[in-house]
Amino acid sequence: MALKTWxxxxxxxxxxxxxxxxxxxxGSWRSQRPVWNDAKCIKCGICYVFCPEGCxxxxxxxxxxxxxxxxxGCGICAHECWPRAxxxxxxx
Amino acid sequence: xxxxxxxxxxxxVAEAVALCRxxxxxxxxxxxxxxxxxxxxxxxxxxxxxxxxVTVESEHSxxxxxxxxxxxxxxxxxxxxSQGLLLMNELLPIASAMRLPICMAIANRAxxxxxxxxxxxxxxxxxxxxxxxxxxxxxxxEAVDLSIQAFKIAEHKDVMLPVCVNIDGFxxxxxxxxxxxxxxxxxxxxxxxFAPHAxxxxxxxxxxxxxxxSDYFAEIMKAKDEAIKNSKKVILEVWDEWGKxxxxxxxxxxxxxxxxxxxxxxxxxSMGETAQVAIxxxxxxxxxxxxxxxxxxxxxxxxEIRAALKNAKKLIVTDRACSFGGPGGPVFSxxxxxxxxxxxxxxxxxxxxxxxxxxxxxxxxTGMFEKVIADTDNKAKDTYEFWGVxx
Amino acid sequence: MNLVExxxxxxxxxxxxxxxxxxxxxxxxGCAEVLAVRLMCxxxxxxxxxxxxTGCMEIVSSMFPTxxxxxxxxxxxxxxxxxxxxxxxxxxxxxRRKGKVDDRYVKVVGMAGDGGxxxxxxxxxxxxxxxxHDMIYVCFxxxxxxxxxxxxxxxxPMGASTTTAPAGKVSMGQKTWKKNMxxxxxxxxVPYVATAxxxxxxxxxxxxxxxxxxxxxxYIHCFSVCPTGWRCPSHLAISxxxxxxxxxxFPLFEVENGHxxxxxxxxxxxxxxxxxxxxxxxxxxxxxxxxxxxQERVNTEHKKITEKAKYLKTGNE
Ligand SMILES: Cc1ncc(C[n+]2csc(CCOP(=O)(O)OP(=O)(O)O)c2C)c(N)n1
Ligand code: SF4
Ligand code: SF4
Ligand code: SF4
Ligand SMILES: [Mg+2]
Numbered sequence: 001m002a003l004k005t006w007x008x009x010x011x012x013x014x015x016x017x018x019x020x021x022x023x024x025x026x027g028s029w030r031s032q033r034p035v036w037n038d039a040k041c042i043k044c045g046i047c048y049v050f051c052p053e054g055c056x057x058x059x060x061x062x063x064x065x066x067x068x069x070x071x072x073g074c075g076i077c078a079h080e081c082w083p084r085a086x087x088x089x090x091x092x
Numbered sequence: 093x094x095x096x097x098x099x100x101x102x103x104x105v106a107e108a109v110a111l112c113r114x115x116x117x118x119x120x121x122x123x124x125x126x127x128x129x130x131x132x133x134x135x136x137x138x139x140x141x142x143x144x145x146v147t148v149e150s151e152h153s154x155x156x157x158x159x160x161x162x163x164x165x166x167x168x169x170x171x172x173x174s175q176g177l178l179l180m181n182e183l184l185p186i187a188s189a190m191r192l193p194i195c196m197a198i199a200n201r202a203x204x205x206x207x208x209x210x211x212x213x214x215x216x217x218x219x220x221x222x223x224x225x226x227x228x229x230x231x232x233x234e235a236v237d238l239s240i241q242a243f244k245i246a247e248h249k250d251v252m253l254p255v256c257v258n259i260d261g262f263x264x265x266x267x268x269x270x271x272x273x274x275x276x277x278x279x280x281x282x283x284x285x286f287a288p289h290a291x292x293x294x295x296x297x298x299x300x301x302x303x304x305x306s307d308y309f310a311e312i313m314k315a316k317d318e319a320i321k322n323s324k325k326v327i328l329e330v331w332d333e334w335g336k337x338x339x340x341x342x343x344x345x346x347x348x349x350x351x352x353x354x355x356x357x358x359x360x361x362s363m364g365e366t367a368q369v370a371i372x373x374x375x376x377x378x379x380x381x382x383x384x385x386x387x388x389x390x391x392x393x394x395x396e397i398r399a400a401l402k403n404a405k406k407l408i409v410t411d412r413a414c415s416f417g418g419p420g421g422p423v424f425s426x427x428x429x430x431x432x433x434x435x436x437x438x439x440x441x442x443x444x445x446x447x448x449x450x451x452x453x454x455x456x457x458t459g460m461f462e463k464v465i466a467d468t469d470n471k472a473k474d475t476y477e478f479w480g481v482x483x
Numbered sequence: 484m485n486l487v488e489x490x491x492x493x494x495x496x497x498x499x500x501x502x503x504x505x506x507x508x509x510x511x512x513g514c515a516e517v518l519a520v521r522l523m524c525x526x527x528x529x530x531x532x533x534x535x536x537t538g539c540m541e542i543v544s545s546m547f548p549t550x551x552x553x554x555x556x557x558x559x560x561x562x563x564x565x566x567x568x569x570x571x572x573x574x575x576x577x578x579r580r581k582g583k584v585d586d587r588y589v590k591v592v593g594m595a596g597d598g599g600x601x602x603x604x605x606x607x608x609x610x611x612x613x614x615x616h617d618m619i620y621v622c623f624x625x626x627x628x629x630x631x632x633x634x635x636x637x638x639x640p641m642g643a644s645t646t647t648a649p650a651g652k653v654s655m656g657q658k659t660w661k662k663n664m665x666x667x668x669x670x671x672x673v674p675y676v677a678t679a680x681x682x683x684x685x686x687x688x689x690x691x692x693x694x695x696x697x698x699x700x701x702y703i704h705c706f707s708v709c710p711t712g713w714r715c716p717s718h719l720a721i722s723x724x725x726x727x728x729x730x731x732x733f734p735l736f737e738v739e740n741g742h743x744x745x746x747x748x749x750x751x752x753x754x755x756x757x758x759x760x761x762x763x764x765x766x767x768x769x770x771x772x773x774x775x776x777x778q779e780r781v782n783t784e785h786k787k788i789t790e791k792a793k794y795l796k797t798g799n800e
Contacts, residue, residue, distance in 0.1 A: 015302050
C-alpha cells in the first residue's frame with residue numbers, strides 16, 4: 001500500500017476502516033503450522049475459541065481449519081485439542 | 093442586544109460558555125480558575141445548562157475526560173491554571189493531533205516553585221508547542237467574547253483544533269467588570285451546532301489515537317502545523333462576523349496610538365490596559381509612544397506583527413515569563429524571529445515583569461520607556477532584564 | 484487434562500461468532516492477553532466503545548493507518564484510560580439525552596495493562612469508579628510492563644525476574660507481593676468486581692456479560708499469560724492460566740454488591756505452585772526455600788478468599 005502524503009491523511013488520523021489490520025498477514029511469522037486430522041476431531045470448537053488470532057474457522061462440514069494468512073504457529077490449538085486432532089509441523 | 097451587567101469575570105465566562113450549550117465539562121479546583129467550574133456546576137444544578145459536569149479527580153483526568161467526551165461529538169469544555177495546566181500538558185498535543193475542538197479557559201497563574209497563586213504567564217508559555225490555538229483576553233468583555241468565539245473557531249470544519257482562552261488570574265478573573273452578555277438567541281445564531289469530523293459511536297465504528305511509526309509521524313506533524321497555520325483565516329473571519337453582529341471588533345494585533353509612534357511597547361493580556369494609561373501620560377509629555385497588543389499567540393500573526401511594528405525606531409517587548417538560560421521572554425524571542433525575516437529592524441528591548449502577581453503600576457511602564465529612551469546607542473539588544481527586581 | 488470436565492463440550496456454539504477484533508494484529512505468537520481482548524469483544528458485542536491505555540494491546544492493534552478494532556476505540560495516553568472512558572460515557576449520556584445520537588444503549592469500556600491500571604493509572608481508575616460512571620474497566624494483567632520490555636510493576640508476583648527487578652547473585656527478583664487490585668476495587672463499593680482468565684473462556688465471557696448488564700461501574704481483573712515476558716513456550720499460554728488458577732496463585736471469584744462467590748472452576752484442592760512455576764523462565768532461579776515461602780502466602784491468601792466466599796456469600800441478602 002502506498003504511503004499517504006500529509007495532505008491525504010484523514011483529519012485527526014482517524015481510522016475509519018474497522019478491522020483493516022487484516023490487510024497485514026501475520027502468517028509469515030510462523031515457523032510451524034497446525035495440521036488437522038479430521039478423523040480424530042469431535043468438532044468441539046476449542047481450537048476456534050483459544051486461537052489468539054481468531055484465525056481458526058469452521059468449514060461447511062463442521063471441521064476446523066486455520067487461515068494460514070494469519071496463523072502465527074503458536075501451537076495453542078494443537079496443545080488444547082483434547083482428542084489430539086491437531087499436530088504442529090515445521091514449515092518447510 | 094444583550095444586557096450590560098456587572099459580573100465577576102469568571103462568572104461571566106461561565107455564563108458565556110453556558111450560552112454555547114456545551115454538552116460536557118470537566119472540572120477540578122485550582123485558584124484562580126475555580127469560580128468558572130463552580131459557576132458552571134451551579135448552572136447545571138439549577139437546570140439552566142443541560143450538560144454533564146464531571147468532577148474529575150485531577151486536571152490530568154479533566155483533560156482526559158474532555159478528550160473522551162469531545163471524541164463522542166459532545167461540545168466539551170474545561171478550565172484550569174498553573175499546576176493544573178502543567179498536569180494536563182501531556183494531553184494537550186494529543187488533543188490537537190486528534191483534532192478535537194475542545195475549549196478551555198486558563199486563569200493564568202505563576203507555576204511553582206515556589207508555590208504562588210498569583211498571575212503571570214509561566215503556565216501557558218510551556219504549552220506553546222502543543223498545537224492549541226491560543227488567545228489572550230485583555231478585559232472581562234474580551235474574556236466573554238473570546239470564550240464564545242473559541243467554539244466557533246475550534247469547530248470550524250477547516251480548523252478542528254482545541255482553543256484556549258487566557259485570562260490573567262485575579263487581575264482579570266476576579267474583577268467585577270461591566271460586560272455585555274449576548275443573548276441566547278444571538279449565540280444560537282452565531283454558533284452552529286457542533287458537526288464533528290468523526291465520533292465514537294457504534295453507528296460507525298472508528299479508531300482514534302492509532303499508533304504511528306516513523307513512516308507516518310512526520311506527515312502527521314506537518315498536517316497539524318498546516319491546520320493551525322490555516323486556522324488564522326478562520327479566526328479572522330469569525331472576528332469579522334462577531335464585529336458585524338455585536339459591534340465589537342477583534343484583531344490578531346491591536347494598536348493604540350501607534351501610527352506615528354517612534355517607540356512602541358508590546359504587551360499580551362490584561363497589562364495592556366495599564367500600559368495604555370502610561371502611553372497617554374507619555375504622549376502628554378510629547379513623547380511619541382505607542383502600544384501594540386498581541387491577542388493571538390498561536391497561530392502567531394507574523395504579518396500583522398511586522399505591519400504593526402513597521403514604523404517603530406525602538407521596540408519594548410514585555411514578558412510575563414522567562415525562558416531560563418535562553419533568549420529571555422518567550423514573546424521577545426517570537427517577535428525577534430518575526431522581525432528577522434522583514435527588512436525593518438528596530439532596536440528591541442525585553443523586560444520581564446509582573447511575575448507571581450507583582451503589581452505593575454503605570455509608573456513601571458513609563459519607567460521602561462524612560463530607560464529605553466535614555467539608551468542612545470540604538471542597537472538591537474539581545475538581552476533581557478527582570479524589571480523592578482531588588483538588586 | 485481436565486479440559487473437558489471444565490469446559491462444556493460444544494460450548495463455543497454459545498459464543499458470539501462475530502469477530503470484533505480482527506486478525507492481522509501484531510501481538511506475539513501465543514499471546515493470551517490478545518486472546519482475552521478478542522473474547523472480551525465477542526462478549527461485549529457491537530454496542531460498545533472502548534478507551535484503551537498505552538501498552539501491548541494498544542500497540543499491537545492500532546498500527547496507523549490500520550486497526551484491528553471493529554468497535555469504536557480510542558487511545559489517548561498511558562495513565563488515563565479510566566478518565567477517557569468516563570468522558571466518553573459522559574459525552575454519550577449527554578448526546579443521547581439531547582437526542583443528538585441514536586437512542587441505543589452503548590456500554591463504555593476502559594482497558595489497560597497491570598502497569599496502566601495498578602501503578603500509573605490507579606488514580607484515574609479510582610476517580611472514575613468513585614464517580615459511578617456506567618462503565619466496565621478491564622485490567623489485562625500480564626504481571627509486568629511488557630510493552631516497554633518486561634519491567635516490574637506492582638502486579639509482578641514475588642520472585643519473578645524482570646528487567647528492572649532481575650534475579651541476581653543477591654536477589655530473588657521481585658521482592659514485593661502482588662498488589663491486590665481486585666480488593667482495592669471492592670473497597671470502592673462498585674456493584675461488580677470479578678477476576679477472570681481467558682483459559683476459562685466461558686467464565687470470562689459470562690463475567691463480561693454480567694458487567695455489561697450492571698448499570699454503573701464494574702471492574703474485571705483479567706489474568707493474561709504473556710509467553711514472551713514469562714519466558715514460557717507459546718503453546719502453553721492457556722495451560723499456564725489454568726495452572727495459576729489450579730494452584731491458587733490467581734483465584735477466580737466475583738463480588739456482587741459486596742458478596743463474594745468463587746468461580747465453579749476453582750479447584751477443591753490446590754496443586755503445588757511448583758507445577759505452575761516450572762515451565763516459566765521468570766521463576767526458574769527460585770530456591771526451594773523461596774518457593775515454600777511463596778507457597779505459604781498463596782495458601783494464606785487462598786484461605787482468606789475461601790472464607791470471604793463462605794461468610795460474605797452472594798445471593799442471600
Ligand atoms: C506517562 C508514560 N509513562 C511511561 C510510558 C511508557 N510505557 C508505555 S506502555 C508501558 C508499559 C505498559 O505496561 P502495562 O500497562 O502492564 O501493559 P502491557 O504492555 O504489559 O500489556 C510503559 C511503561 C508512557 N507511554 N507514558
Ligand atoms: S479442538 Fe480438536 S477436537 Fe475440538 S474442534 Fe478443534 S480439532 Fe476438533
Ligand atoms: S497455531 Fe496458534 S495461531 Fe495458528 S491456528 Fe493454532 S492457535 Fe491459531
Ligand atoms: S509481550 Fe506479552 S502481552 Fe505483549 S504482545 Fe507479546 S505476549 Fe502479548
Ligand atoms: Mg503488563
